[in-house]
Every structure is written in structure tokens, then in C-alpha cells.
Amino acid sequence: MKETRHDWSLDEIAALFDQPFNDLLFRAQSVHRAHFEPNRIQVSTLLSIKTGACPEDCGYCSQSAQHATSLEQERLLPMEEVLAAAQAAKDKGATRFCMGAAWRNPTDKNLDRVTAMVEGVSDLGLETCVTLGMLTDRQARRLADAGLDYYNHNLDTSPEFYGQVITTRTYQDRLETLAHVRQAGIRLCSGGILGLGESRRDRASMLQQLANLPTHPESVPINLLVRIEGTPLFGTDDLDPFEFVRTIAVARILMPRSYVRLSAGRSDMSDELQALCFLAGANSMFYGERLLTAPNAASASDERLFERLGLAFETIEAAEKTAPGPCARQAV
Numbered sequence: 001m002k003e004t005r006h007d008w009s010l011d012e013i014a015a016l017f018d019q020p021f022n023d024l025l026f027r028a029q030s031v032h033r034a035h036f037e038p039n040r041i042q043v044s045t046l047l048s049i050k051t052g053a054c055p056e057d058c059g060y061c062s063q064s065a066q067h068a069t070s071l072e073q074e075r076l077l078p079m080e081e082v083l084a085a086a087q088a089a090k091d092k093g094a095t096r097f098c099m100g101a102a103w104r105n106p107t108d109k110n111l112d113r114v115t116a117m118v119e120g121v122s123d124l125g126l127e128t129c130v131t132l133g134m135l136t137d138r139q140a141r142r143l144a145d146a147g148l149d150y151y152n153h154n155l156d157t158s159p160e161f162y163g164q165v166i167t168t169r170t171y172q173d174r175l176e177t178l179a180h181v182r183q184a185g186i187r188l189c190s191g192g193i194l195g196l197g198e199s200r201r202d203r204a205s206m207l208q209q210l211a212n213l214p215t216h217p218e219s220v221p222i223n224l225l226v227r228i229e230g231t232p233l234f235g236t237d238d239l240d241p242f243e244f245v246r247t248i249a250v251a252r253i254l255m256p257r258s259y260v261r262l263s264a265g266r267s268d269m270s271d272e273l274q275a276l277c278f279l280a281g282a283n284s285m286f287y288g289e290r291l292l293t294a295p296n297a298a299s300a301s302d303e304r305l306f307e308r309l310g311l312a313f314e315t316i317e318a319a320e321k322t323a324p325g326p327c328a329r330q331a332v
């Protein structure tokens, strides 16, 4: 088997995108089968532990204080509420619980509360993930010491298009947070959003950034923009669904051992489109009625879809086998 590469050129990635659809899907599915059990999907459940009033200006986000959305803000949730939501997620079959906070970055006091949540959720027998904004090196180490399994921090789009979406933090800020998470030995969840008005070249460029990191993120979320009234990106044109599937397929080929996560936007996707995403190599998703603030696809319809496609939820034991720690997994 060929070594995992970290030296993709933009033209090589663009050529993958430009292949005939069936050729691209065949190749992606072949790569997928060489590295994963093909009919298993890992599911994570999200909870917003601190909602709204975020100082950042991400053009897609309901939680930015700079956009006039109808979202109600909430303070950091109490521990009991978080643990009850985590237990409910576990009872429904999720193996990972992801807690999101609308912060530019956490304060050290915030981290006292979040590290306690990470420990409490781990004690329930779930994998833990948090997404809290930018982290310093020391904060990443604190989260690692609390036993955090994954940190989510997305690049969101290409370096070229980024400035049209976010102005309050730079691409380089994001790359630095990713490096701090890695240095602390936490597994990384990092991907982006499609349908922001970016070009195919931008989608290729974003995947190039992810694939050429020294170690691939263990989890690569591919979100489809959820258009939220009051945000600058509300009213952006629909993305061609085949372009979404192509991006999943190229992510699978570039990062063969990573879980490619079908993320936000599923509630607007048909069953057939989601089935194509699985065929293209998506093997994880968010499960549960809510994302952070926006509705997710209904669990009952996800369960029916899994049954119709002969897909099974991945168990914690299987997830641990396919995703050992970052250091053991790939050469840095």
C-alpha cells in the first residue's frame, strides 16, 4: 500500500476534481475499502455548551454578535445538563460527544469548567471532542491532561477565499491552533464548509491545506452551508450537489485513513445524495436532532436510511481499533 502523502500540488488535486464523476467515485470507494470497513459509520452528537454573543465575524454563523440573527444567547451550561445530554446521546448510539462554545478563545477560567465536563463525559464511556475557538499551547496541554480525545477547529475554506468570509482571525491563527492541538497529542478534527460562494479551485486549495499538514486530521468534517437569516452569507446560491460529493471523494483520496465527516447541511440533503456521499467515502456524521444551533436531520430518518443502505453504527471498540493515537498512526 502506498504511503500517505503530504505533498499534494494544487494542480494534482484539481485534476482529481476534474475527473468524470464515476471515475472519481470508483477511485474514492476503492481507497475507502482499502482502509475502512465499508459499511460502518461513526456517529457523534453535538451540544452547544455556550451559545451566541461571539465576537468573531464568521459570515456563515448564527452565533456572531456582529450579525442580527434571531438566536438567543446562553451562558455556559451547568455540568448536570451537559452530562444528561451526553448520556442521552450515548443511549441513542453515539460514540463521541462534541461540545461547542461560541468563543474567540476560552479563558483559563472557562477551561476549568470545560476540563471538568470533558472528564465527566469521558467517565460515561464516550469519546470527547470540544470546539472552543483558538487555543494556546498551554491550554491545549490542559485539555490533553483532562483526557480530551479530539479538538475541532476548521480551516473553513481556502487561504485565498478566507478573507471574504472571516476578518477577525487569520488563516495563520487557525493553523497555529491546529499545531498546538497536535503538539499536545490530541487528535484533530478539522475541515471546512462548502457553498460559501467559493470556486472549485478554492475547494481544492482547502483540501490541499488539510492534506499537506504534517499529520492528517483524524476527522475531516465537510459542512454544507446552513443559510441562516441575518448572516452575510444568507442568500448565497445553492452549490451543485455533485460538487459536494466530488469534494467528499477527493478528501477521501487525499486523506485515506481519516474519517471524512458528512456534517452540517444534511437536513437539506435527500437520502440519495447522502448515499452518494457514503459511496464517495464519507464514514462519519453528526447524529441527533440538533447541530449547535441549527436543526440536524431527524434521528428516525437517519435510522431508516441506515437500514435501507445496510449501514451500521460504529461501536466505541471498533472506533478505537481504527483510530489509534495520532503518533502511532502516521509519520509526522
Ligand code: SAM
Pocket (backbone or CB within 6 Å): 060, 061, 062, 100, 101, 102, 103, 104, 131, 132, 133, 134, 152, 153, 154, 156, 191, 192, 193, 223, 224, 225, 226, 227, 228, 264, 265, 292
Ligand atoms: N467558535 C468555535 C470556532 O469557530 O472554532 C467553535 C464552533 S464553530 C460553530 C464550528 C464550525 O462549525 C465552524 O468552523 C464552521 O465550519 C461550522 N459552521 C458554523 N456555522 C455553520 C453554518 N451555518 N453552516 C455550516 N457550517 C457551519
Ligand code: DTB
Pocket (backbone or CB within 6 Å): 046, 062, 098, 100, 131, 152, 154, 191, 192, 221, 222, 223, 226, 263, 264, 291, 292, 293, 294, 295
Ligand atoms: C463542524 O465542522 N460542524 C459542526 C461541528 N464541527 C462543531 C458544527 C456545525 C454547525 C452548524 C450550524 C449551527 O448549528 O449553528
Ligand code: SF4
Pocket (backbone or CB within 6 Å): 054, 055, 056, 057, 058, 061, 062, 063, 064, 101, 102, 103, 104, 133
Ligand atoms: Fe464565533 Fe465560531 Fe461562530 Fe465564528 S464560527 S462566529 S468563532 S461561534
